Amino acid sequence: MIDANLPFEAQESEWISGEGPTHDIVVSSRIRLARNIAGFPFVNRATEQERREIVSLIAQKSPKWAGGMVFIDLNTVSSLDRHLLLERHLISAGHMRGTRPRGVAVGADQSLSVMVNEEDHLRLQMLRPGEQLRQVFEGINKVDDEVEAEIDYSFSNRFGYLTACPTNVGTGIRVSVMLHLPALRLCGEIDKVRRAARDMQLALRGFHGEGSEATGDFYQLSNQTTLGKTEEEILDTFVEVVIPSVVEYEKSARNSLMNKRRGYLEDQVWRAWGLLTSARLISTTEALQLLSLVRLGLNLDLLSHVDEAAVNALLLQCQPAHLQFIVGRQMGQGERAVARATLIRERLGA
Amino acid sequence: MKCDRCDNEATVHEVNIVAGKKTELHLCQSCALEMGLVVKPQAQIAELLAQMVKTPAPSAKTTTRDTLRCESCGMTFAEIRKKGQLGCSQCYDTFAQQLTPLLERAHEGATHHLGKVPRRAGGCIDREAQLLRFRRQLQEAVNAEDYERAAQLRDRLHNMENQVDITTTIGDKNSPEGATDGGAGRSARDTEVEGAEND
Numbered sequence: 001m002i003d004a005n006l007p008f009e010a011q012e013s014e015w016i017s018g019e020g021p022t023h024d025i026v027v028s029s030r031i032r033l034a035r036n037i038a039g040f041p042f043v044n045r046a047t048e049q050e051r052r053e054i055v056s057l058i059a060q061k062s063p064k065w066a067g068g069m070v071f072i073d074l075n076t077v078s079s080l081d082r083h084l085l086l087e088r089h090l091i092s093a094g095h096m097r098g099t100r101p102r103g104v105a106v107g108a109d110q111s112l113s114v115m116v117n118e119e120d121h122l123r124l125q126m127l128r129p130g131e132q133l134r135q136v137f138e139g140i141n142k143v144d145d146e147v148e149a150e151i152d153y154s155f156s157n158r159f160g161y162l163t164a165c166p167t168n169v170g171t172g173i174r175v176s177v178m179l180h181l182p183a184l185r186l187c188g189e190i191d192k193v194r195r196a197a198r199d200m201q202l203a204l205r206g207f208h209g210e211g212s213e214a215t216g217d218f219y220q221l222s223n224q225t226t227l228g229k230t231e232e233e234i235l236d237t238f239v240e241v242v243i244p245s246v247v248e249y250e251k252s253a254r255n256s257l258m259n260k261r262r263g264y265l266e267d268q269v270w271r272a273w274g275l276l277t278s279a280r281l282i283s284t285t286e287a288l289q290l291l292s293l294v295r296l297g298l299n300l301d302l303l304s305h306v307d308e309a310a311v312n313a314l315l316l317q318c319q320p321a322h323l324q325f326i327v328g329r330q331m332g333q334g335e336r337a338v339a340r341a342t343l344i345r346e347r348l349g350a
Numbered sequence: 351m352k353c354d355r356c357d358n359e360a361t362v363h364e365v366n367i368v369a370g371k372k373t374e375l376h377l378c379q380s381c382a383l384e385m386g387l388v389v390k391p392q393a394q395i396a397e398l399l400a401q402m403v404k405t406p407a408p409s410a411k412t413t414t415r416d417t418l419r420c421e422s423c424g425m426t427f428a429e430i431r432k433k434g435q436l437g438c439s440q441c442y443d444t445f446a447q448q449l450t451p452l453l454e455r456a457h458e459g460a461t462h463h464l465g466k467v468p469r470r471a472g473g474c475i476d477r478e479a480q481l482l483r484f485r486r487q488l489q490e491a492v493n494a495e496d497y498e499r500a501a502q503l504r505d506r507l508h509n510m511e512n513q514v515d516i517t518t519t520i521g522d523k524n525s526p527e528g529a530t531d532g533g534a535g536r537s538a539r540d541t542e543v544e545g546a547e548n549d
Contacts, residue, residue, distance in 0.1 A: 148468050165434060166456065225458050225460070228460020230466075
């Protein structure tokens with residue numbers, strides 16, 4: 001087994017299952033809390049010794065949190081394992097690439113993770129499928145209370161939870177949703193969403209969050225302001241204003257395509273299906289782009305003979321680390337393109 | 351043209367015509383901000399940080415600030431500007447004054463925390479933050495025409511405003527040292543640092 005070091009099965013990640021409320025457009029809901037431990041300098045200023053102390057503190061405490069978390073020292077697992085964790089959104093790209101003492105504690109169902117020594121000492125995050133922000137907040141807030149009962153957080157009356165970067169200070173909260181916006185892209189409206197997001201002090205990012213490109217029409221929308229608002233206010237804005245308006249916008253783009261450009265839309269969807277079920281070599285980016293169109297076709301009932309769960313699962317399985325895990329060995333890029341095309345044809349029953 | 355409220359140059363002009371009657375308002379940027387006619391411009395994190403790095407030291411005072419060193423971790427403000435990150439929690443005290451304009455720009459004008467407070471810090475919520483919270487809730491209650499709640503909040507606000515100091519309690523019974531590096535002792539340090547910088 002190539003990921004023998006990871007203490008959990010390579011079962012599918014629940015967040016990409018295509019379930020949960022409004023799942024056709026809101027793929028998943030995520031909340032992270034940035035926290036630092038009192039008595040230590042922030043990570044960027046901490047010595048190796050101090051970083052190690054933080055890692056061992058969390059390694060020792062985390063098995064008792066949230067009904068039992070598993071701690072992974074990222075310096076003791078393979079690069080493929082770290083990639084797998086990134087693809088499941090359990091760690092960030094920066095955390096995957098790091099070399100200094102760092103780790104991650106993962107909850108039993110893989111919806112919860114606590115990154116240790118990322119930009120802040122602790123980054124607690126919870127991820128669920130569909131639009132479930134309020135449930136996610138309730139969950140992560142509970143875990144935060146549990147952690148706080150055992151660990152002194154850096155907190156100031158005036159500035160709130162103190163974070164390495166002043167743009168996270170206060171609540172330390174980042175609320176984000178992963179949105180699937182293929183119709184807005186097909187209608188050339190994505191830039192308008194980007195501008196509207198900026199006007200509302202929100203950030204629109206790619207598939208893997210900060211610094212990543214949008215792949216397969218998947219975008220992450222998240223708050224930028226963390227100070228001067230309560231967690232509930234930030235959440236309310238998302239749940240009551242932001243998400244409904246983006247969902248409505250994507251829906252109207254879908255309706256407009258269905259009513260006015262149905263031929264074009266069907267062609268896009270069926271071409272995607274044709275390529276996915278015929279290609280012999282395919283890259284991750286192309287696969288995600290085509291799967292996105294097939295997903296849209298399924299949501300609009302343009303395709304009916306396709307297993308929706310298989311399409312959603314492929315969004316994760318076609319990524320490099322998952323693909324290598326499924327095949328059971330490490331592969332170079334060229335070999336992966338062949339294996340990916342084969343896997344997709346197999347899973348789509350072609 | 352001068353601002354209607356102060357002697358500064360007016361840069362924001364508003365003309366209202368209500369029922370055929372024309373009224374004009376000419377304000378400087380800060381008065382317009384105060385009256386809520388304009389909103390502070392928001393900048394992306396990268397732009398903000400880039401600006402922090404690019405901003406030259408315009409006076410001797412800024413130079414002193416740049417060389418001011420955090421006693422706890424040794425970071426200077428120049429290093430913080432370069433890195434875009436603070437070195438430790440004490441930096442927030444040491445550089446409170448320099449950070450304020452940055453925080454205002456990054457957080458829609460906010461400079462004080464309003465959200466969750468660690469349970470161990472119970473009872474030492476900044477009075478100012480608490481007052482702000484109640485005022486905001488009061489406004490919401492009025493907007494929602496929930497007058498019963500508005501009356502309750504008004505009474506709580508009134509009691510608080512009459513209270514001399516509610517921030518003297520540090521931590522709860524289980525945590526005699528108070529909240530981590532926070533607590534009332536920290537507020538005292540805030541004042542000290544800011545006082546020293548004004549010299």
